[in-house]
Amino acid sequence: MSKFVWLFFSVSGRVSRAAYFLGGMLVAVVQAFPLYRFTLAPEGSPESMMWSTLFxxxxxxxxxxxVALAVKRxxxxxxxxxxxxxxxxxxxxxxxxxxLCLFPGQPGPNRYGKQPNAPA
Structure with a gap:
């Protein structure tokens, strides 16, 4: 769980292209699902209010x-x-x-961490 929190909420360390892309796609799905459910709910209903709040x-x-993923990338x-x-x-x-998805990272350690996909 701590790796998950680090990946999505911390700005320290580095992430690879693959981790950045996959993390970005997961964030997009998490954002899109409540929006999709909101569009299906009847306008003005309690269900609509719940999904809009979740969105x-x-x-x-x-x-x-x-932002955290981009900073680490x-x-x-x-x-x-x-x-x-x-x-x-x-x-x-x-x-x-x-x-950020296409350019390779710097090989080896740099001033932001020893390796990608790990906290600094």
């Missing part, structure tokens, strides 16, 4: 998780995590996601 909670948690590229702010620019964020 907001999932959205806020996934927002931080996306940038650390694997030996770049500062501050560059992760580009994820908030609508069109640029798609390009940034692709870049």
């Amino acid at each position: 907001m909670v999932a959205f806020l948690a996934s927002l931080w998780s996306n 940038l650390h694997d590229l030996d770049k500062t995590g501050l560059i992760a702010v580009i994820l908030f620019v609508p069109v640029v964020s798609i390009v940034a996601f692709l870049v």
